[in-house]
Amino acid sequence: MSHNKLKLPIILSIAIVLIGIASSIYLYITWKSDNLTVSNPMINQVQSDNNSVDLKTIVHEAEKNVVQIEANNDYETLTGSGFLFNEKGDIITNAHVIKEAETIYVRTANARVYPAAVIGIGEETDVAVIRVPQLAGQSGLSIERDNLSEIGDEVIALGSPHGFQNTVTLGIISGTERNFNVDGYDYKNAYQISAPITHGNSGGPLINRNTGNVIGINSVGTQDGTIGFSIPIIDVIQEIEIWSKEAQNSQLTFTSTEDLLSTIDPDQMTQDAEYVMEYFLDSIII
Numbered sequence: 536m537s538h539n540k541l542k543l544p545i546i547l548s549i550a551i552v553l554i555g556i557a558s559s560i561y562l563y564i565t566w567k568s569d570n571l572t573v574s575n576p577m578i579n580q581v582q583s584d585n586n587s588v589d590l591k592t593i594v595h596e597a598e599k600n601v602v603q604i605e606a607n608n609d610y611e612t613l614t615g616s617g618f619l620f621n622e623k624g625d626i627i628t629n630a631h632v633i634k635e636a637e638t639i640y641v642r643t644a645n646a647r648v649y650p651a652a653v654i655g656i657g658e659e660t661d662v663a664v665i666r667v668p669q670l671a672g673q674s675g676l677s678i679e680r681d682n683l684s685e686i687g688d689e690v691i692a693l694g695s696p697h698g699f700q701n702t703v704t705l706g707i708i709s710g711t712e713r714n715f716n717v718d719g720y721d722y723k724n725a726y727q728i729s730a731p732i733t734h735g736n737s738g739g740p741l742i743n744r745n746t747g748n749v750i751g752i753n754s755v756g757t758q759d760g761t762i763g764f765s766i767p768i769i770d771v772i773q774e775i776e777i778w779s780k781e782a783q784n785s786q787l788t789f790t791s792t793e794d795l796l797s798t799i800d801p802d803q804m805t806q807d808a809e810y811v812m813e814y815f816l817d818s819i820i821i
Contacts, residue, residue: 593691593747594703598644600676601739603695604628604651604665606636616694616739617641617665618749620678624670625779627768628738629754630656630663631718641667644701652787655778661720661754662771663738664778666787676740678768679748684708684726692730692753692763694739705744706730713764717755725754725764732756732763741765 600619604626605612615632619625626641633639639651649667656663684690688708696702710727728741733756741751751765 588745588747590691590744593742593744594693596747597676597691597693597740597742598701600673601644601693601701602626603642603698603700603735604632604738605640605642606633607638607640608636614695614698614735615737616735616753618693618738618740619670619673619675620749620775621675621779622672623779624667624673625654625675625782626651626665626667626670627740627752627775628663628665629752630658630661631720632738633663633665639665641665641670642700643670650789652789654782654787655775657720657771657774659719659721660766660771660774661717661722662752662766662775664775666782666784668784668789676742677746677748678772679743679746679750680769680772683711683767683769684743684750686711688750689744690728690730690750691742691744692728692732692736692739692765693742694732694736694753696733696735698735702736704730704732709762715764722755722764722766724767724770726751726767728753728763728765729761730763731760733760736763 597618602617602619604615604617606615607613613632613636615628617626617628617632620627633653633656639653640648641651642648647669649669651665651667654664654666686708690706690708692704692706694702706729708726709729711724713725713727714721714723715725716722726741728751730741732739732753736753736756739753740749741753742748743750749768751767752771753763753765756763
């Protein structure tokens with residue numbers, strides 16, 4: 536009798552253990568087969584924010600394709616900016632930067648200087664394209680072709696204000712659809728930006744902070760530099776690409792390299808050397 540009493544607790548214990556093991560296996564299989572759904576908006580926001588590109592990466596990659604433009608005539612030398620946008624060595628800039636120029640040179644991010652030729656220039660629209668065959672083969676900056684930017688979008692402006700190459704300023708789109716006329720050029724649908732731009736920024740790219748795509752061509756700034764205006768790239772890219780497609784190098788007139796050698800400035804070479812060293816060290820850090 537006492538022997539049977541001992542067997543009952545043992546049997547019950549074994550049964551409980553087996554039931555526990557079976558339940559664990561069932562829960563594990565069920566968990567593996569179910570998709571995990573997260574509805575917490577805070578987690579969604581973090582995932583969305585992680586899609587934006589790092590600011591330093593955007594700037595560093597963009598600087599490789601932004602150039603300083605020097606346009607010379609009998610009276611003066613105008614300094615502006617531009618950016619490479621295709622593999623032909625074509626550079627977008629403002630028409631007022633190169634208008635009536637007899638010689639045009641571009642200074643790249645690695646302080647190389649090349650002669651350029653005009654392949655298209657607007658009469659009423661302040662847009663122009665120049666070609667540098669030595670830059671052919673580079674991919675250029677990505678262009679926003681589908682969507683106009685909106686007020687509040689964060690932007691990056693690059694250029695060479697007062698000759699200081701690859702200067703970067705940050706801001707937002709502070710206004711849209713601005714229409715006005717400056718020096719015979721009609722600006723329609725222009726972006727108003729809070730990123731400071733001034734003399735020398737003209738022709739430089741306006742870049743969307745989140746995507747890294749070019750959304751505009753920086754063109755006009757107020758005297759104090761606090762308000763700038765940029766031509767939406769989406770409004771002019773079709774005409775720009777037509778100029779690029781129709782231009783043939785054999786029909787273009789490039790500045791003589793002899794003229795380039797005769798304009799070498801020792802002080803400028805020193806500045807270029809310092810700039811290249813700084814750019815090289817920044818590249819290592821990034």
